[in-house]
Amino acid sequence: MSEPLTPAAPPYSHMNRVLVGSVMGGAVGIAIFLYFFLPLREAPPLWVPVALVAAGIAVHLALEAIGYRVEALTPGLTRDEAAAAGRERWQTSMVMRLGISESFAIVATVVAVVMPREGFLIYVCAAVVALVLLAVHAWPWSRPVIKTAEALEAAGQQSYLREDFGLEPAGPSQRL
Numbered sequence: 410m411s412e413p414l415t416p417a418a419p420p421y422s423h424m425n426r427v428l429v430g431s432v433m434g435g436a437v438g439i440a441i442f443l444y445f446f447l448p449l450r451e452a453p454p455l456w457v458p459v460a461l462v463a464a465g466i467a468v469h470l471a472l473e474a475i476g477y478r479v480e481a482l483t484p485g486l487t488r489d490e491a492a493a494a495g496r497e498r499w500q501t502s503m504v505m506r507l508g509i510s511e512s513f514a515i516v517a518t519v520v521a522v523v524m525p526r527e528g529f530l531i532y533v534c535a536a537v538v539a540l541v542l543l544a545v546h547a548w549p550w551s552r553p554v555i556k557t558a559e560a561l562e563a564a565g566q567q568s569y570l571r572e573d574f575g576l577e578p579a580g581p582s583q584r585l
Contacts, residue, residue, distance in 0.1 A: 494568075
């Protein structure tokens with residue numbers, strides 16, 4: 410039996426993927442449910458998807474500005490203390506970004522029921538925006554993990570968050 414070509418991601422990474430994947434799957438599940446219960450009568454006016462995309466861009470910019478703000482780790486922590494505190498702050502930050510991103514689909518569900526003639530397609534547009542936001546800001550891939558790790562390490566204490574997600578540790582030039 411041969412060794413795998415790449416090491417498996419740590420269990421912490423899998424747990425986060427399951428959480429975000431469940432929320433993303435929920436948005437798709439709601440679309441399937443609405444497809445069977447709402448008539449596909451009319452497309453919404455063009456301004457509706459344009460407004461949803463514009464709102465999605467605004468939320469993206471807000472998440473960029475505030476979504477990765479985490480308290481920096483205090484220098485002098487042991488490896489285990491720093492890793493545990495980093496994971497806790499990541500989780501809090503990620504759940505906040507997840508909730509804000511998913512709010513599009515939640516609000517769109519209400520709109521779809523109130524406006525049944527155009528409701529399904531409005532929901533689909535909003536769900537697509539929500540799924541993109543979730544993929545960019547909540548799914549635990551390198552971008553959000555590194556952005557959070559950099560914020561955690563702002564005071565000079567290594568967070569070990571990259572390693573928890575199976576990423577390369579910060580090099581000497583990346584550490585403060």
